[in-house]
Structures are given as structure tokens and as C-alpha cells.
Amino acid sequence: MKAGISGAAYTLERQIAGGMDAVVQDVIRRALADAAIQLADVDMVITVASDALDGMMVPVRSDMAGGFGKSYLNIPSSSGHALMAAASSIEAGDAETVLLVGWGAASKLAEFDSRTNQFDPFYLRPLGASVATLQAMQEQSLIDQGLISREDVESHASRMSEIIWGESEPATFCDGAVAIVLQQNAAGLIFDHIGFGSRAQIPLDGNLDPAIWVEEATDKLENPGFIEICGQSPSLELRALAAIPGAKRTNAHGGSSQGWFGPASPLRNLAALNAAVGEGGPQSGLLIDLAGPLGQHVTAIQFRAGESHAA
Amino acid sequence: MRHKDDMAAILGVAQVPMRTRIPEMTYPDLLATVAARAVEDAGLARDEIDGLILAQAPTATLGVDEPQYWGIAGLPGAHAFLGRVHVAAASGLSAVRLAASYVASGRAKRILVVAADLADEGDSLRGALAQMHDPFTSGQAPINAITAAALQSTHYMATHGVSERIFASPIVKNRLNGVGNPYAQLRKPVTAEEVLDSPVLSWPIKRLESSPRTSGAAAVVIGKANSSRSVRIEGFGNFAGAKPIGAEMVPGWTSYLDGSDVTQAAQRAYSAAGISNPQQELDFAEVYTSFSIFELLSIEGLGLCPKGEAARRIDAGEFHRGSRLPVNATGGATCGNPISAGALVRIADATAQLRGEAGDCQVEIRHGRAVVTAIGGLFQTHEVGVLAI
Numbered sequence: 001m002k003a004g005i006s007g008a009a010y011t012l013e014r015q016i017a018g019g020m021d022a023v024v025q026d027v028i029r030r031a032l033a034d035a036a037i038q039l040a041d042v043d044m045v046i047t048v049a050s051d052a053l054d055g056m057m058v059p060v061r062s063d064m065a066g067g068f069g070k071s072y073l074n075i076p077s078s079s080g081h082a083l084m085a086a087a088s089s090i091e092a093g094d095a096e097t098v099l100l101v102g103w104g105a106a107s108k109l110a111e112f113d114s115r116t117n118q119f120d121p122f123y124l125r126p127l128g129a130s131v132a133t134l135q136a137m138q139e140q141s142l143i144d145q146g147l148i149s150r151e152d153v154e155s156h157a158s159r160m161s162e163i164i165w166g167e168s169e170p171a172t173f174c175d176g177a178v179a180i181v182l183q184q185n186a187a188g189l190i191f192d193h194i195g196f197g198s199r200a201q202i203p204l205d206g207n208l209d210p211a212i213w214v215e216e217a218t219d220k221l222e223n224p225g226f227i228e229i230c231g232q233s234p235s236l237e238l239r240a241l242a243a244i245p246g247a248k249r250t251n252a253h254g255g256s257s258q259g260w261f262g263p264a265s266p267l268r269n270l271a272a273l274n275a276a277v278g279e280g281g282p283q284s285g286l287l288i289d290l291a292g293p294l295g296q297h298v299t300a301i302q303f304r305a306g307e308s309h310a311a
Numbered sequence: 312m313r314h315k316d317d318m319a320a321i322l323g324v325a326q327v328p329m330r331t332r333i334p335e336m337t338y339p340d341l342l343a344t345v346a347a348r349a350v351e352d353a354g355l356a357r358d359e360i361d362g363l364i365l366a367q368a369p370t371a372t373l374g375v376d377e378p379q380y381w382g383i384a385g386l387p388g389a390h391a392f393l394g395r396v397h398v399a400a401a402s403g404l405s406a407v408r409l410a411a412s413y414v415a416s417g418r419a420k421r422i423l424v425v426a427a428d429l430a431d432e433g434d435s436l437r438g439a440l441a442q443m444h445d446p447f448t449s450g451q452a453p454i455n456a457i458t459a460a461a462l463q464s465t466h467y468m469a470t471h472g473v474s475e476r477i478f479a480s481p482i483v484k485n486r487l488n489g490v491g492n493p494y495a496q497l498r499k500p501v502t503a504e505e506v507l508d509s510p511v512l513s514w515p516i517k518r519l520e521s522s523p524r525t526s527g528a529a530a531v532v533i534g535k536a537n538s539s540r541s542v543r544i545e546g547f548g549n550f551a552g553a554k555p556i557g558a559e560m561v562p563g564w565t566s567y568l569d570g571s572d573v574t575q576a577a578q579r580a581y582s583a584a585g586i587s588n589p590q591q592e593l594d595f596a597e598v599y600t601s602f603s604i605f606e607l608l609s610i611e612g613l614g615l616c617p618k619g620e621a622a623r624r625i626d627a628g629e630f631h632r633g634s635r636l637p638v639n640a641t642g643g644a645t646c647g648n649p650i651s652a653g654a655l656v657r658i659a660d661a662t663a664q665l666r667g668e669a670g671d672c673q674v675e676i677r678h679g680r681a682v683v684t685a686i687g688g689l690f691q692t693h694e695v696g697v698l699a700i
Contacts, residue, residue: 045551049397050377062551062692069575072551072692073405074397077365077379081394084418085409092415094408094547194418196362198392200384216390292380297392 003090003098004186004306007035008271009179012259014165015107016175021064024103024177028066031179031271037097042181044071044095048082048102048264065101078291079230079266080299084194086182100180102264106173131232131293134201138208138294139235147209148238157234163254170234176261178268188274189303193221199296210236210295214243214288217298224302225249226285228273230256230266236295240288249282263291270301277305318543319411320536321698322421323353324659329496329527329647332431339382341427341528346386349530354538355421362413362422363388366406367651368397388423400599401687402426403529403654404694408547410533420534427528428649457521459689460602461513466568467604468515470619475515477622478603479503481638482520482645484625485600488632489642491671494656496525496647520603527649529656542662545680545697546583550576552691567690573612576693580682581614584697589614589682593697595637595664595674597657598684600644609684610638613695632674640664641672654685654694665700676700 009030011023032039045067062072071094075082079102086098142148158168165171197217210231227247231237234257241250253272256265266289277283284304291297325348327333327341336344350357363386365379379395393413396406406424413419464478483503489495501519509519536543552572577589586592598609610621615636616629624630630638639645641660644653661681663669685694 067551070551071549071579072398073409073549074368075394076377076397077392077395081392084393085412088409088412088416088418090416091418092412094412094415196391196393198363198383198389200389201380204384297379 001091001184002190002192003087003182003184004190005180005188005270005274006183006186007031007033007037007181008188008274009034010176010268010271012164012174012176012261012268014171014174016105020103020105020175020177024064024101027177027179028099028101031099031181035181035183037181039066042066042070042097042099044073044089044098046073046075046082046086046098046100048076048079048100048267049074050076050104050263066099071095076263078263078289078297078299079270080194080289080291080301083191083270083301084299087191087194090182090184096183098182100182100267101178102262102267103177104262104264105175106261107175134293135233135236139233141208142235142239145209147242148235152238153235156238157258160234160237160251160254160258163251164259171258171260174259174261176259176265176268178264178271180267180271187306189270189277190306191301191303193302195219195221195300197298201292201294201296203296208294210240210290210298211243213296213298214240214300217288217300218244218286221286221300221302224284224286226282227251227288228253228255228269228285229288229290230269231290231295232260232293233257236290240290240295244286252276273303315543317415318545319414319533320541320543321531321658321662322355322534322537322541323349323351323532324530324662325349325352326494326529326652326656326659327527328494329525329649331496331524331526333429333526334431338378338427338429339384341429342382342386342425345427345528345530346423346425349423349532350387353532353534355532357387360388360421360423360532362391362393362419364393364406364410364422364424365395366402366424366426366655367395368399368402369650386423386425393419393422398692398694399687400601400650400653401685401692401694402651403658404683404685404696405549405687407531407533407544407655407658407696408549408694411544411547414534422533423530424533424655425528425530426652426655428651429526430524430649431526456601456689457513457516460604461516463568463608463690464515464604467607470569473619473622476503476507477607478515478520479506480622480625481600481603481606482506484631485639485642485645488640488672489646492641492646493670494647495642496523497642498646516602522601522644522648525647525649527647527652527656529652529659531655531658540666542665543699545585545699546580548576548579548581548583548695550579550693552693570608570612572691573609573684573693573695574614576695577613580695580697586697590636592678593636593680593682594676594678595640596682596684597643597661598638599653599657599686600639601648605686605690606638606643613682613684632672637674640674641669657683657685661698665698
């Protein structure tokens with residue numbers, strides 16, 4: 001029996017005033033209410049908390065996410081990885097109800113871009129590459145190959161911003177929190193297949209085109225019709241979309257390049273998709289999480305509506 | 312209890328000799344070395360690995376955050392990276408638990424779990440670790456791993472009416488065990504007096520009660536059993552324990568201090584493995600001992616002896632390598648503690664013991680069952696696994 005979503009909630013703002021703990025606890029409360037369960041019914045908590053974007057020690061993360069006394073995992077690498085962990089734990093019988101929690105206060109770090117800490121926190125390794133420079137390098141490479149144009153990128157960013165924020169002004173970083181409850185026999189999204197594809201930070205073959213990586217991760221998946229692609233940059237999302245030519249509806253929830261608050265950002269899209277399915281939206285589809293500055297860690301999540309949730 | 316055929320198993324393990332510094336190797340070098348050896352030990356080809364988990368935390372010791380972006384290229388299974396697990400020093404065991412779920416659920420077949428630490432990368436390991444508590448300055452946090460363990464030690468002394476001398480007992484035992492372990496960093500025995508006379512780090516903890524600063528690496532391959540050397544994962548128990556000290560002022564809230572969080576994790580693992588009497592059903596225990604107090608609380612929390620008696624029993628010869636139920640027969644983290652890889656080292660050591668391949672450290676295997684533990688944070692997140700052959 002495949003695991004699925006029985007409740008979800010999220011908060012997304014350009015900047016959340018004050019600390020994140022109350023915001024995180026609020027989305028947990030709403031997700032549990034959506035699933036019609038109590039925190040006591042949860043037997044495993046999984047957090048998606050990156051090293052660089054929150055600076056919290058592990059037990060603080062666990063406690064803030066309602067993990068006290070429960071089985072706990074922190075999967076900082078991506079939303080897709082954490083979702084796979086939650087689904088597998090349920091399907092293996094190691095947990096009945098998993099609370100998946102992610103958050104990030106990226107706007108608070110944007111001023112000095114502490115994300116460069118991902119490469120050089122305090123020992124001055126001579127890597128010379130920040131997230132911003134890597135993304136610029138990738139975008140220029142894709143433009144040079146004629147795979148995208150700068151106009152395409154700007155247009156995509158404006159369209160995604162319009163969906164998420166109701167205005168076309170491109171975003172930098174924002175703040176957000178997401179909580180998702182997963183169980184067997186869930187009414188919401190069921191995850192039939194989760195595919196992966198990964199490269200090194202600088203791929204060994206020198207090719208920075210994410211379309212290749214997405215094609216590999218979606219190799220065994222059926223063309224779903226509906227697709228949501230989440231990456232850190234608009235050029236990344238744009239190019240990844242090109243890897244699935246049959247897609248009819250794309251990024252109805254805005255992807256994540258214009259709503260980026262950390263590696264948990266695609267969970268926000270998953271929560272939004274879950275709500276849309278319940279309201280008569282697409283009954284199956286594909287969410288692609290492109291984690292890492294180049295989108296080099298791809299998770300392709302094929303979903304369908306649970307029986308009682310299906311329109 | 313899961314049927315044997317449905318259980319995930321440890322197919323292969325590898326570790327490197329632990330040292331203070333391994334200047335001839337980079338972090339990716341270490342990962343690649345143990346990965347290749349573990350796959351070979353599993354009797355598999357590298358292309359038979361269909362998933363990779365990096366058990367890497369804390370990253371402060373590496374000098375880089377998010378190491379999955381640059382450290383995994385070329386490793387077996389890297390084409391299907393399944394993520395990084397970060398539960399501090401428990402990461403290795405947490406990652407093995409997760410890999411076992413992947414295999415048991417059918418979402419993956421054979422997963423490689425790897426971890427490495429180069430503790431000599433920075434000038435100050437304590438300074439680096441303090442960043443876990445205070446990420447944006449280099450200031451030392453008032454509560455860190457040492458001071459938190461000291462708090463537990465004084466609580467233990469007051470509760471059981473014992474002196475600080477008892478904390479030498481596990482160390483003397485473990486250091487003697489480490490002499491026979493070719494992977495151990497510290498291979499010289501010490502006396503109780505040497506332990507007690509070593510400099511005080513945070514009273515009552517002495518320097519020799521603390522694990523050393525260690526570089527090392529380990530890897531484990533998880534899948535369905537494929538040979539008589541495969542070690543079944545019978546059950547796991549995890550318990551996210553105490554809140555950060557000072558977060559709550561609740562009278563009677565002492566689970567952090569008295570080790571009852573370990574008991575909770577152990578009960579979950581024993582329940583999954585169908586163990587009702589651990590003293591009678593286990594052959595040995597590999598427990599996380601970065602400080603002496605952790606071994607005492609773990610032995611008692613695992614139900615291997617009544618509370619307050621662990622040190623006395625060690626002094627009486629119990630839990631030694633030649634005893635009925637040895638604890639840390641290879642020396643454990645007392646003799647080498649690469650923080651990220653430490654829990655995988657416990658798995659590698661336990662697997663070697665169960666296979667009868669532990670050389671001079673070999674214990675008697677009668678039931679074919681063992682328990683391993685790991686601790687994340689400041690004795691807060693507890694991971695307990697039951698292995699069997």
C-alpha cells in the first residue's frame with residue numbers, strides 16, 4: 001500500500017517578521033487539523049532543515065517540529081529526499097503516521113548571502129564559487145548553447161512571480177514553512193513512483209543542462225500531463241520543463257524559483273497541489289524537485305489522487 | 312516482528328584505520344575508499360548499488376556545509392542520490408535505519424551509506440562544534456557537548472551516591488579492548504589513576520574520559536540478504552529525546568539526565584526485534600561512548616543491568632571482552648570517534664563480530680544477536696538497532 005498525504009498546510013511570505021518557531025508550529029497545527037489527527041497520533045517526524053539556512057542545532061529542529069518523544073530524522077538535502085524517506089518508512093511498516101516539516105527564513109540571510117557558507121563557512125577553502133556564481137554560469141552556458149534565451153528566463157520568472165505573489169516583480173529569497181502529514185490509505189496525493197537522478201556540483205561530463213538529468217530521473221515515469229517543476233533559478237525550471245515535452249499544464253503553483261526559502265520549498269508546491277486535487281484540480285501528475293544550486297539532485301515524484309479525494 | 316525474508320540486511324561494511332590526522336586523503340578520497348571496499352565486501356559490483364545516502368553531520372568539522380553538493384561524485388549509487396541524513400553523531404545509524412526502510416518498502420534494492428570526517432581540517436574542533444550552537448560567531452556556547460555530559464555525570468553521582476572515580480571504569484575497559492583493534496586510534500591501555508589524573512575538561516569529566524579528536528570513514532551496504540555473511544537488521548528504535556537544556560522548566564523532567572530516553576529507544580528496537588530479555592538474548596553491545604557517562608547510561612538504558620550498577624559491574628569484570636555480554640569489545644568511541652562516521656563504525660564492528668571476523672577483538676557468538684547505539688545532539692536523539700546473523 002503506497003503512502004499518501006492526509007493533511008497539509010503552508011505559509012509563504014516575502015519576509016516573515018520575527019522568529020520562525022511560531023510560524024512552524026502554526027503550519028503543523030493546521031496540517032494536523034487538515035488530517036483530522038492530533039500530534040500524539042504522529043509516530044515519526046522528518047524535518048527538511050539545511051545546514052546553512054537556519055543555523056539551528058539538531059535537537060532544536062526536532063523539538064520545534066513536534067518531534068519530542070517520536071522517531072526522528074533530519075533530511076537536509078531536499079524535499080524529494082525527505083518525501084521518499086517518509087513514504088518508505090510508512091510502506092516498510094516502520095511508521096504509521098509521518099509528519100514532514102520544512103522551513104526556511106531565506107530573506108533574513110539574503111543581505112549577506114550566507115548560502116556561500118555551503119561552500120566555505122569559515123575555513124576559507126579556495127573554491128571561489130557561490131550559489132549565485134554557479135547559477136549565473138549555468139544560465140550563461142544554456143544561453144550559449146541556444147537552449148534558452150534571456151528573454152525566456154525573464155518571462156518565466158515574471159509568470160512564476162505573478163502566480164505566487166500576484167505581481168510580476170521577481171523575487172530573491174522569501175520565508176516559508178510547510179507541514180505535511182503522510183499515512184497509508186490517505187485521501188490526498190498518493191506517490192506511486194519516486195525517481196532520482198544526481199550529478200556532482202560541477203558535473204563530471206561538463207554539461208550543465210538540467211534537462212538531461214530530468215530525463216534520467218523521469219525515465220520510468222509515464223507522461224503525466226500535469227507538471228510542477230521546482231528549482232532555485234528560473235533558467236533551471238525553464239530548461240527542466242523542456243525535458244518533458246508532453247506536459248500540458250505546467251507550474252500552476254509557481255514552481256519555487258520565485259518562492260525560494262530553502263530546500264523545503266518544493267514541499268510548499270506539494271501542499272498546494274494536494275489542496276488543488278481536493279478541489280477538483282488535476283488528478284495525477286508529476287512534481288520535479290531540482291535540489292542544489294544547479295538543480296543537480298533531481299527527484300521526480302509521480303502522484304495521483306487518493307480514492308476518497310478523487311474528483 | 313518482520314519475517315526474516317522481509318528484513319533488510321547489512322551486506323557489506325568497511326572502515327579505515329582512525330587517526331588524529333589523515334593528511335594524505337581528502338574527504339572525497341575517504342568516502343571513495345570506504346565505498347569501494349564496502350561494495351566489494353558485499354560481493355557486489357558497483358553498478359548493483361541503486362542508491363546512496365550520505366550520513367554527514369555535523370558538517371562544521373568539515374569546514375563546508377551541504378557536502379552532498381560536492382563530495383559524492385563518482386561514488387557507487389551516486390546517480391540515484393537518496394539524500395543526506397543529519398542527526399548529528401547519530402547520523403550513521405539513522406541513515407542505516409532509513410536505508411533499511413527503503414529496502415523493506417521495495418523502493419530501493421541495495422543502498423550504500425557512507426560517512427567520513429577529517430577532524431584536522433580546522434584549527435579548533437571545539438570551535439567548529441560550537442558553531443552548531445552559535446552558527447554566526449566563533450564564540451563558545453556555554454552549553455556544549457562537554458558541559459552537557461558533565462551535567463549528566465554530576466546528576467548520576469548525586470542520584471546513585473557515587474564518586475567521580477566510577478567514570479574511569481568504562482575507559483579503562485575500552486582502552487584495553489582497543490589494543491587489539493587495528494582500526495582504533497588509541498591502542499594503549501590506561502589505568503584508572505591515569506584517567507582520573509588527566510586534566511579536567513568540565514568537572515567531573517577528565518580529558519581521558521572523552522573520546523579523542525578523530526579522522527576516519529566508514530561505509531555500509533544495505534539490501535536483502537545475499538549470503539551467509541549478511542547480517543539482518545531485526546529492528547530499530549529511535550527516540551527524539553530531551554529538549555535543549557533550559558527550554559523548559561518542568562519539575563521532574565529528568566529524562567535527559569537519567570538516561571530514560573535511551574530506554575525508550577531500546578524498548579522500540581527490542582519490540583521490533585522480538586526481544587524480551589536483552590541480558591539473555593544478546594551476545595554483545597556496541598554503544599556510543601564519546602564520554603564515559605554515556606556508556607554507563609547506555610548499558611543501564613539498554614536493560615543490560617539495573618540503574619546505578621554499570622560501573623560496579625564493569626569493575627567486577629562484566630561487560631569486558633571475555634565476559635558473557637561484552638560492551639564495546641573493540642574499544643568503541645573511547646578509542647576513536649570520527650563523529651559523522653562513528654555510528655557506521657559501530658555497525659562495521661558489530662557486523663565483523665557477528666560474522667566471526669573480528670580477529671583479536673572477537674567475542675563469543677552464542678545467540679547471533681547484538682545491539683548497537685548512537686546518540687545525536689547532546690545525548691538527545693537516541694538510535695538503537697538490533698542486528699542478527
